[in-house]
Amino acid sequence: xxSNHFLSVVIPxxxxxxxxxxxxxxxxxxxxxxxHFEVVIVDDGSSGCTLRTAASTAHxxxxxxxxxxxxxxxxxxxxxxxxxxxxxxxxxxxxDGDGQxxxxxxxxxxxxxxxxxGQDFCIAGYRRNRKDTAWKRFQSRVANRVRAAxxxxxxxxxxxxxxxxxxxxxxxxxxxxxxxxFIPALVRxxxxxxxxxxxxxxxxxxxxxxxxxxxxxxxxxLDLAGVMWLLHRTRVAQIAELPETEPG
Numbered sequence: 001x002x003s004n005h006f007l008s009v010v011i012p013x014x015x016x017x018x019x020x021x022x023x024x025x026x027x028x029x030x031x032x033x034x035x036h037f038e039v040v041i042v043d044d045g046s047s048g049c050t051l052r053t054a055a056s057t058a059h060x061x062x063x064x065x066x067x068x069x070x071x072x073x074x075x076x077x078x079x080x081x082x083x084x085x086x087x088x089x090x091x092x093x094x095x096d097g098d099g100q101x102x103x104x105x106x107x108x109x110x111x112x113x114x115x116x117x118g119q120d121f122c123i124a125g126y127r128r129n130r131k132d133t134a135w136k137r138f139q140s141r142v143a144n145r146v147r148a149a150x151x152x153x154x155x156x157x158x159x160x161x162x163x164x165x166x167x168x169x170x171x172x173x174x175x176x177x178x179x180x181x182f183i184p185a186l187v188r189x190x191x192x193x194x195x196x197x198x199x200x201x202x203x204x205x206x207x208x209x210x211x212x213x214x215x216x217x218x219x220x221x222l223d224l225a226g227v228m229w230l231l232h233r234t235r236v237a238q239i240a241e242l243p244e245t246e247p248g
Contacts, residue, residue: 006036008089008167009106012079013054013097014044018206021057023095026103028063038064041097042083045073050097077180084170092170094180096161101125102200109164112197120169120192124155124184125162127201151227153185154194162199165192174230178223189231 009027013020024039031037039058043051051069058065068086070079084092093109095101109123116123158181165187173179173186184194 004035005091006038006089007031007034007091007093007110008038008040008084008087009093009095010040010042010080010083010087011095011097012042012044012076012083013046013050014073014079015046015048015050016097016099017046017048017050017053019099019204020050020054020097023097023099023103024054024057024063024065025061027095027106028058028061030103030106036089038066038088040066040068040083040087042079042086043067043069044075044079045070075177077175077177080180081175084167087167090167091164092167093164094161098204100202100204101160101162102202105162105197105199108197108199109162112195113164116193116195118193119166120172120187120190121165121195122169122184122187122192123164123195123197124158125160125199126155126157126196127160128157128198129201151182151185151224151231153182153188155184155196158182158184160199160201176223176226181223182227185227185231189234 009031011020011023020041024041027039039054041051041054043054046069051067055065055067057063066086066088068082070082080094084094091110091113093106095103105125109125112123113121161180163183165183169187169190169192170183172190173183179186188194
């Protein structure tokens with residue numbers, strides 16, 4: 001797999017020591033023939049050995065890795081921001097640390113990204129067949145419908161952690177806690193292109209979800225109102241073409 005891009009796979013993780021080793025190994029095998037890549041693990045204040053397990057696994061495989069640890073947990077969005085700022089790659093792929101995103105879908109996102117000519121874009125994963133509880137699927141279905149109706153971001157599943165975008169695009173975005181749920185809308189707000197790729201979704205093998213009805217419900221409504229305000233106030237400047245002038 002050849003590319004002129006440097007790819008950074010950024011994974012926020014909290015107490016995922018039971019899942020992180022398998023996930024890193026899968027990413028490594030998928031990208032082992034890729035010219036330039038790295039895995040960036042951000043341990044968001046875990047109480048266990050997530051970071052040590054990640055570093056040990058990567059060392060045994062010979063997988064290029066960066067590891068960062070927050071002293072205390074500040075949430076998935078802030079962990080993503082830390083990892084993306086730390087990343088060396090010009091293309092960013094984000095994944096959840098629980099192993100439910102499938103690394104074998106990464107080439108699909110890369111193929112779709114190669115078709116984009118614009119400077120700013122986001123390729124968003126769509127988990128059509130989700131492997132979650134009925135209650136969790138119901139919450140997500142309601143949230144996605146409300147969000148799509150109000151933001152018109154063109155993404156059926158903004159909660160999917162598997163996304164690809166240029167690092168420069170991310171650094172242009174306004175950022176806040178829970179911002180990871182609105183990346184496509186924020187990218188579209190700065191004039192970027194949005195594309196959707198159907199991806200696999202797997203059962204969580206170990207551990208428990210860090211989300212509950214509160215942070216998917218009322219907090220989500222507050223975030224949505226804030227994003228609507230941001231998009232309403234955002235303006236994208238278009239640089240006019242100036243006539244050439246002779247020096248002197």
